[in-house]
Amino acid sequence: MLNLQLPLARHCAFIKLRLVILRVPVHGLLTIDLQCCEGDNILLNALEKKLRSLLHGNIKRVKRLPALIRGAAVDRYWPTADGRLVEYDIDRVVYDEDSAYQNIKIMHSQQFGNILILNGDVNLSESDLPYTQAIMGRGKENYAGKEVLILGGGDGGILSEAVKLKPKMITMVLVEDCVPVLKKYVEEGKTFDYVINDLTAVPISTAPEEDSTWEFLQLILDLSIKVLRPTGKYFTQGNCANLTEALALYEEQLGRLSCPVDFSKEVVCVPSYMELT
Amino acid sequence: MLNLQLPLARHCAFIKLRLVILRVPVHGLLTIDLQCCEGDNILLNALEKKLRSLLHGNIKRVKRLPALIRGAAVDRYWPTADGRLVEYDIDRVVYDEDSAYQNIKIMHSQQFGNILILNGDVNLSESDLPYTQAIMGRGKENYAGKEVLILGGGDGGILSEAVKLKPKMITMVLVEDCVPVLKKYVEEGKTFDYVINDLTAVPISTAPEEDSTWEFLQLILDLSIKVLRPTGKYFTQGNCANLTEALALYEEQLGRLSCPVDFSKEVVCVPSYMELT
Structure with a gap:
């Protein structure tokens, strides 16, 4: 999963389009991705209901993940040292510059205070x-x-x-x-x-x-x-x-x-x- | 994002197929999803390199998220009370049954010990x-x-x-x-x-x-x-x-x-x- 943000973003009006990808990557697993510009739980609810009915409730497990926000002004996803995906409660970007050595970000989290992020790695926070x-x-x-x-x-x-x-x-x-x-x-x-x-x-x-x-x-x-x-x-x-x-x-x-x-x-x-x- | 697991999963050989979805949902944002049966960072590296070259490095931000594992025997994604996506270091399912009232799961985490999950909500752990x-x-x-x-x-x-x-x-x-x-x-x-x-x-x-x-x-x-x-x-x-x-x-x-x-x-x-x- 990769996001690239191009310098155009600020100058264009948002076009609201939904994209639904329904896939059976291996037998017995059905994945559905709903991509949209805003949260759209109603559509996912309807899809899940329809599938339950079509499959006669013959489903072992259903898992829905919170929407992944891509391309937002504030990026809240910073993996842990052991590579786990974590969404931080980051509410603003305090600083974001490239030095001669690395990219330096300071992001503010309600829980942890200011977080220093160097080249995408969480370095140290006010809580630490x-x-x-x-x-x-x-x-x-x-x-x-x-x-x-x-x-x-x-x-x-x-x-x-x-x-x-x-x-x-x-x-x-x-x-x-x-x-x-x-x-x-x-x-x-x-x-x-x-x-x-x-x-x-x-x-x-x-x-x-x-x-x-x-x-x-x-x-x-x-x-x-x-x-x-x-x-x-x-x-x-x-x-x-x-x-x-x-x-x-x-x-x-x-x-x-x-x-x-x-x-x-x-x-x-x-x-x-x-x-x- | 929704996963449904059907009872077939255990009986069929895995078919290894990749699916790459490249999308421009709003002007200035390009999203790439790589869906595959195993981690595939080499392909994402090559894609990112190619795009950097095609776009002449004219990119404001690149963000790559750790692979989301869907349909695995152990589900590691349990959102926080404030709806943030978090991947726990869960390594095994200790118990998973439906009672007359609710679904009861006990999952083991290396950090938190056994975690009680009721109807998908993290309830209490040995660490708590x-x-x-x-x-x-x-x-x-x-x-x-x-x-x-x-x-x-x-x-x-x-x-x-x-x-x-x-x-x-x-x-x-x-x-x-x-x-x-x-x-x-x-x-x-x-x-x-x-x-x-x-x-x-x-x-x-x-x-x-x-x-x-x-x-x-x-x-x-x-x-x-x-x-x-x-x-x-x-x-x-x-x-x-x-x-x-x-x-x-x-x-x-x-x-x-x-x-x-x-x-x-x-x-x-x-x-x-x-x-x-």
């Missing part, structure tokens, strides 16, 4: 303080007077919480700059008390197309450990709480590092990711 | 203790030695929590029996320390088709207050946290009762309703 608290050690760490390195974190959530804890210095590095900057720090012998990796989620599989992400994650981890003081701590996230397979793969990777590492983990659920909290 | 605690007064009430009347509550959540609190007697009444049973109690002068109304949600509007629900709710409320001891308390729910309009309408109704009532409210979010917690 549990995420930020977890990736900073959940209030058990003393950041006062410390040197903190944030990798990524462009939504500003970690920065906003970290400054409250009076560290000596916070350094934030864009995802695109991470590798060269970290390499420079290694050369210079620059070290940090905390490295917080808020870059990308761990891949869901080790399939070939995911390999580059694993390589990137390993490279960042390797460099991070080199810039970490002996008493320092490295914090990162894995993937969404439901993707237990991805999280297990990550733990496997930790066992394969050049230096042995000890780690602990905590599961928190992110409200705007539609996870159970 | 906050709902049950809230409708019982959130631990601030002393049920020991008290007489408790539960109206509805067929999922057993309230009953399960109430018995732990050692009341003298818990009476549960089916929604269908509520009016005659309450009327009988009023006649007999039978009273309760707690009446917990776990029947239906308040309507979203006062439109004609919703009137019967409002009348039912008012009748139940009126009868409940008559069987309540002077020191008694009446607990109920309104509707989902997002439906602020429905909740405001309910408060309006409380001002119209024959006897003046005082009330307090608390908002809790129900995990399996995909509400923010």
Whole structure:
């Protein structure tokens, strides 16, 4: 299912046409699509009634889905990390621009507040303080007077919480700059008390197309450990709480590092990711 | 969008056919539906690439939705109370039967545990203790030695929590029996320390088709207050946290009762309703 919106939309009057597609894609399954410019439950009701009568009620299951709204000014469909279709209660677009790196959207949801969406992925919302608290050690760490390195974190959530804890210095590095900057720090012998990796989620599989992400994650981890003081701590996230397979793969990777590492983990659920909290 | 599943499904081999529907429902919007028996992102990628080239990249927005799975053994689409389309992470059907009153489904979700679905509405899940605690007064009430009347509550959540609190007697009444049973109690002068109304949600509007629900709710409320001891308390729910309009309408109704009532409210979010917690 694909929608393309062309620049004409605003200049033309809407033409109200209905299209009904009735199909038997496999024996025993009948699908009906009603496409129209406005909700049209009356027609679907009549169709269902007629089919029930024609088929003498010989139907195992009927399922009707809420209308999918396509081409609307506000797009409410943003899939979850595990690829499920979810309609958010988004009521307005706050910001929508292409930067040199990516498409940046801020959408407002009644439940979650402003949601940052980067290249179509739900990134972080005003509701998601549990995420930020977890990736900073959940209030058990003393950041006062410390040197903190944030990798990524462009939504500003970690920065906003970290400054409250009076560290000596916070350094934030864009995802695109991470590798060269970290390499420079290694050369210079620059070290940090905390490295917080808020870059990308761990891949869901080790399939070939995911390999580059694993390589990137390993490279960042390797460099991070080199810039970490002996008493320092490295914090990162894995993937969404439901993707237990991805999280297990990550733990496997930790066992394969050049230096042995000890780690602990905590599961928190992110409200705007539609996870159970 | 409607699916009908006929009893043939299990007996026939699947026929793999693709159907692509390309449509310009209004000027400036082009929609493409790809219907197939298995995921087919390669074809959608090729279509999108071709269209970008044909339209010289003159496209404002492209949106691709995850495949909607129709006619599957496990149905994962259960709309929220405010009518949004949501795909749950349901992995198996635990129970699916028609009772004399309604269709009863228990579906298992990795996040929410077992979910009770009555006539297609998500009712309560194993994750939803906050709902049950809230409708019982959130631990601030002393049920020991008290007489408790539960109206509805067929999922057993309230009953399960109430018995732990050692009341003298818990009476549960089916929604269908509520009016005659309450009327009988009023006649007999039978009273309760707690009446917990776990029947239906308040309507979203006062439109004609919703009137019967409002009348039912008012009748139940009126009868409940008559069987309540002077020191008694009446607990109920309104509707989902997002439906602020429905909740405001309910408060309006409380001002119209024959006897003046005082009330307090608390908002809790129900995990399996995909509400923010």
